[in-house]
Amino acid sequence: MPDTVDLSVIVPCFNEEDNLSELTDRVRDTLNGLDLSWELVLVDDGSSDGTWDVMSALGGSDPRVVGVRHERNMGIVGAWQSGLDACHGFFICIIDADLQYQPEDIGRLWRELEFKNVEIVQGSRNALTRKKDMRYYLSRGLNIFLNTLFSMDLKDNKSGFLVTRKTVFQDILHHRFDYNYFQSFIMVSARQKGYSYTSIETIFEERLVGESFVTPFPARVSILAMIDLVKAFFEYRLMARLDDGLEAFLAEHEPSRQDEPLTGFRSLLLRFYYLSMPLHHWLISSDVRHYYRQLKRSQWLGRDEIIEYQEERLRKLVEHAYFNVPFYRERMRGEGLQPKDIRNINDLKKMPLLTKQDVRGNLYRGLISNDYDHHKILKITTSGSTGEPFECYADKKQLEFRWAATKRSMEWAHYRFGDRQVRFWHQTIGMKPIQIIKERLEAFLSNRMFIPVFDMTSSNIEDTLERMRRFKPVLIDGYAEAFNLLAKFLKDKKVTGLGVKGIISSAQSLPADSRKVIEESFGCKVFDKYGSREFSGIAYECEAHDGHHIVAENYIVEVLNDGRPARPGEVGEVVITDLNNYVMPFIRYRIGDLAVAMDGRKECPCGRGLPRIGEIKGRVQSIIVGMDGQFIPGSFFYHVLKDYVATVRKYQIIQEDFGQISFSVVKGSRFTEQSFEKILSILGKQLGEGVNIQVKFVDNIKMVRTGKHMAVSSRLKIDFQDGSFKKD
Numbered sequence: 182m183p184d185t186v187d188l189s190v191i192v193p194c195f196n197e198e199d200n201l202s203e204l205t206d207r208v209r210d211t212l213n214g215l216d217l218s219w220e221l222v223l224v225d226d227g228s229s230d231g232t233w234d235v236m237s238a239l240g241g242s243d244p245r246v247v248g249v250r251h252e253r254n255m256g257i258v259g260a261w262q263s264g265l266d267a268c269h270g271f272f273i274c275i276i277d278a279d280l281q282y283q284p285e286d287i288g289r290l291w292r293e294l295e296f297k298n299v300e301i302v303q304g305s306r307n308a309l310t311r312k313k314d315m316r317y318y319l320s321r322g323l324n325i326f327l328n329t330l331f332s333m334d335l336k337d338n339k340s341g342f343l344v345t346r347k348t349v350f351q352d353i354l355h356h357r358f359d360y361n362y363f364q365s366f367i368m369v370s371a372r373q374k375g376y377s378y379t380s381i382e383t384i385f386e387e388r389l390v391g392e393s394f395v396t397p398f399p400a401r402v403s404i405l406a407m408i409d410l411v412k413a414f415f416e417y418r419l420m421a422r423l424d425d426g427l428e429a430f431l432a433e434h435e436p437s438r439q440d441e442p443l444t445g446f447r448s449l450l451l452r453f454y455y456l457s458m459p460l461h462h463w464l465i466s467s468d469v470r471h472y473y474r475q476l477k478r479s480q481w482l483g484r485d486e487i488i489e490y491q492e493e494r495l496r497k498l499v500e501h502a503y504f505n506v507p508f509y510r511e512r513m514r515g516e517g518l519q520p521k522d523i524r525n526i527n528d529l530k531k532m533p534l535l536t537k538q539d540v541r542g543n544l545y546r547g548l549i550s551n552d553y554d555h556h557k558i559l560k561i562t563t564s565g566s567t568g569e570p571f572e573c574y575a576d577k578k579q580l581e582f583r584w585a586a587t588k589r590s591m592e593w594a595h596y597r598f599g600d601r602q603v604r605f606w607h608q609t610i611g612m613k614p615i616q617i618i619k620e621r622l623e624a625f626l627s628n629r630m631f632i633p634v635f636d637m638t639s640s641n642i643e644d645t646l647e648r649m650r651r652f653k654p655v656l657i658d659g660y661a662e663a664f665n666l667l668a669k670f671l672k673d674k675k676v677t678g679l680g681v682k683g684i685i686s687s688a689q690s691l692p693a694d695s696r697k698v699i700e701e702s703f704g705c706k707v708f709d710k711y712g713s714r715e716f717s718g719i720a721y722e723c724e725a726h727d728g729h730h731i732v733a734e735n736y737i738v739e740v741l742n743d744g745r746p747a748r749p750g751e752v753g754e755v756v757i758t759d760l761n762n763y764v765m766p767f768i769r770y771r772i773g774d775l776a777v778a779m780d781g782r783k784e785c786p787c788g789r790g791l792p793r794i795g796e797i798k799g800r801v802q803s804i805i806v807g808m809d810g811q812f813i814p815g816s817f818f819y820h821v822l823k824d825y826v827a828t829v830r831k832y833q834i835i836q837e838d839f840g841q842i843s844f845s846v847v848k849g850s851r852f853t854e855q856s857f858e859k860i861l862s863i864l865g866k867q868l869g870e871g872v873n874i875q876v877k878f879v880d881n882i883k884m885v886r887t888g889k890h891m892a893v894s895s896r897l898k899i900d901f902q903d904g905s906f907k908k909d
Contacts, residue, residue: 189270594683605659808869815893
């Protein structure tokens, strides 16, 4: 047998010696008529007749027929599992051996899978050919229960005749409880795990040879089925959540250590916070607590275990992208690639790089998954640090995973849920009223104070510090420019009494001298965060301050130089694969930043197995000086202009001198003078009275080394230590 075939037909067999020869002949004739490679896997599930002898003879005459033997009966699910372990197919078909399902219908299911944008095709039993006995009516009754309790819409949930990918069926068979007849719930499991499916009617005849394990009046089977139904209701309704696979991986790979759990009031507060999630977050439910707990454990896995998990997720992602995202299917076919060619991180280099231009040009032309649920996705819009509008989508599971990873990283900076925190941020710029309400409610429940970074000036900074003294935060996070300004004032005025334990700095990379001043001024360590609008937090510093730990459960990060992995200490381009965003996969995405590569074989002193990258080199500290001397971070302009993407397609803001701003604009598709004047009014108000904004309409804006447009930059040389600025 070859290492892989297109389709494996898996057939559980119990005392089926009289059916196997006909079954094999009909399967062979059907599959030989299709343009694919195949195998037939027959599983003898503890038969007491001559089933195994017949299997052995069939396998001896045709190497495509594979026999698997159980010494004792393990049930149909156990037989499926053994068949999956033995098979070589990328796709699998499950069918019974009793010839009630017709082997010729395998071809119909296969063709339906080829031409429908679904991951599972089920063959439902034709009611016209079925015997209307007690078993029939009990089966119909159970089907009504399944449709009602689990929001299904199938005519025959119990049908065990289907075609799907091997990995999909393996995932479907993973469940929490022990069932008597789990085969009744395979489609319920498929729906709960987010797989798309369809059903076609197939011929179902009476058994002619052999006996069914279900008697004509199956009282015992009915009772056991009802017990299963209760278990399934708990598993797939009351406890239902999309399983990212990390929980199952952790069950088989025990981390080297565990963090101390929250106790007492903090624990109760966190539980209430989870329960209220829908009130203060978009698309994030209380299920996020599961991801948070998983990430708290997975950070202590070893390096090799982290890689093993990433490669599991990578294989699943590539399969999904190939079969559900037209852009990737066409791209991979153009490169002569199939999902089976991408099995590990080293294989990723076979995939072409994805650029921002690819995303913009194909966003609504095949880059969004065919099977997305529009109720569970969020559109992310930003003008970006490049000054060119950018849109992408993230699904519910990814948003929840990102939130959990952010909370985990905050704990690396000595924060525990319930501690007071201050955030220097854009706060409510560009938000709708309902978003503002949610933001403020979340801040209240998480004990967070917002300080609008765009409003900070040298004249009001004393008031800001006094508010912080009264609040006594344990953690401060926000834009690096704000910390530079605050640190200067703290050092000059020798202000004390803040009691901060950690600072998380983002948006720009802090130079070493600025970082030193901040740490000395605040009396605590700075923890750098590397992130983006597309992915949120990508990598974070831990307490060892020896590089940035990648959120490896979420991302594979490559640092490339001339197309090869950069050597340790070498600067390379950051390329990201998002392992959990299935609505719009990012596979080998060129984010446009530069970073220093680190030796992946060396463990971090903190003991975490998460891989690391070094200093982020591709960030530009873009600070504009306003007319009253206030420092305005470049991120202010990003947040204003992201709401005017139809007016301004690209932009570049350069401060030529104090009071002199050059504003280069590539007009948007729906540019109007009225909307542009509104933009100028907002900018003029923030920059101050008397500022001279010189507008230049251009056709394009050139890129710099990182592949980004320098959206905001200043010719003024700013000294954060003495607050002076002069023309560079």
